[in-house]
Amino acid sequence: MSERLQRALASAGFGSRRSCEELIRAGRVAVDGVPATLGMSVDLITQTVTVDEREIVSEGIEYWLLNKPAGVVSTADDPQGRRTVVDCVPTETRVFPVGRLDAATTGLLLITNDGALAHRLLHPSYGVEKEYEVIARGRVTEATARRLSEGVELEDGVTAPADVHLVSVGRNSVLRLTLHEGRNRQVRRMLEAVGHSVVSLHRGRFGPLTDDGMFVGAVRRLRGPEIENLKRAVYGDDDPHAKGNEA
Ligand code: URA
Numbered sequence: 001m002s003e004r005l006q007r008a009l010a011s012a013g014f015g016s017r018r019s020c021e022e023l024i025r026a027g028r029v030a031v032d033g034v035p036a037t038l039g040m041s042v043d044l045i046t047q048t049v050t051v052d053e054r055e056i057v058s059e060g061i062e063y064w065l066l067n068k069p070a071g072v073v074s075t076a077d078d079p080q081g082r083r084t085v086v087d088c089v090p091t092e093t094r095v096f097p098v099g100r101l102d103a104a105t106t107g108l109l110l111i112t113n114d115g116a117l118a119h120r121l122l123h124p125s126y127g128v129e130k131e132y133e134v135i136a137r138g139r140v141t142e143a144t145a146r147r148l149s150e151g152v153e154l155e156d157g158v159t160a161p162a163d164v165h166l167v168s169v170g171r172n173s174v175l176r177l178t179l180h181e182g183r184n185r186q187v188r189r190m191l192e193a194v195g196h197s198v199v200s201l202h203r204g205r206f207g208p209l210t211d212d213g214m215f216v217g218a219v220r221r222l223r224g225p226e227i228e229n230l231k232r233a234v235y236g237d238d239d240p241h242a243k244g245n246e247a
Pocket residue numbers: 100101102103105184185186187188189201
């Protein structure tokens with residue numbers, strides 16, 4: 001939702017509206033990296049506003065991207081006391097992971113409190129792509145890669161067609177798998193079904209989000225254009241928060 005910049009700054013604790021106007025006039029405020037002007041409107045959900053290069057956060061919806069390290073669990077609470085993905089996010093807001101990665105899996109996980117978006121991103125009918133890099137034990141043949149791509153029988157049904165690229169074959173093989181569904185432990189079970197165990201598994205892409213420039217363990221807030229792309233992936237042109245579309 002858009003609001004006047006000086007009002008957004010005042011509610012984020014930068015003093016009276018008048019002193020916020022001074023900050024803007026002094027050139028200390030930027031919106032999406034561009035110096036702000038007095039009277040402009042901002043949407044703190046989709047735009048990044050900084051004061052002296054420090055980002056101010058909306059009290060509303062938050063979107064975080066974590067490049068999950070191994071050993072961290074995807075639940076909000078772990079009875080065994082292990083570190084959770086929510087512990088990795090520096091926020092006081094109650095956020096939750098969109099889907100899950102196994103404890104041993106590394107890679108991208110979106111963490112948010114936007115329940116409607118999470119629901120759509122996880123719903124099979126939207127077919128949001130997830131790209132995995134897998135190191136599988138043993139020599140994976142082209143024929144096996146084709147089987148994985150056409151669909152393999154798992155206990156909860158045959159997997160949907162997937163893009164499978166055999167990157168290298170040796171004592172272990174490296175594959176890149178792009179899935180349009182997200183069942184529990186799907187990649188590991190697919191590989192097991194064709195006779196290979198998984199040595200390591202990393203998710204490098206979730207829909208339009210990639211791990212470019214993010215080391216494993218890094219966490220950051222999504223930037224405005226990234227949030228818009230993510231929403232476009234599931235809402236198309238019906239994005240309820242899109243500019244000009246507000247109720
Ligand atoms: N598939 C798996 O087997 N594990 C994951 O963590 C993600 C996809």
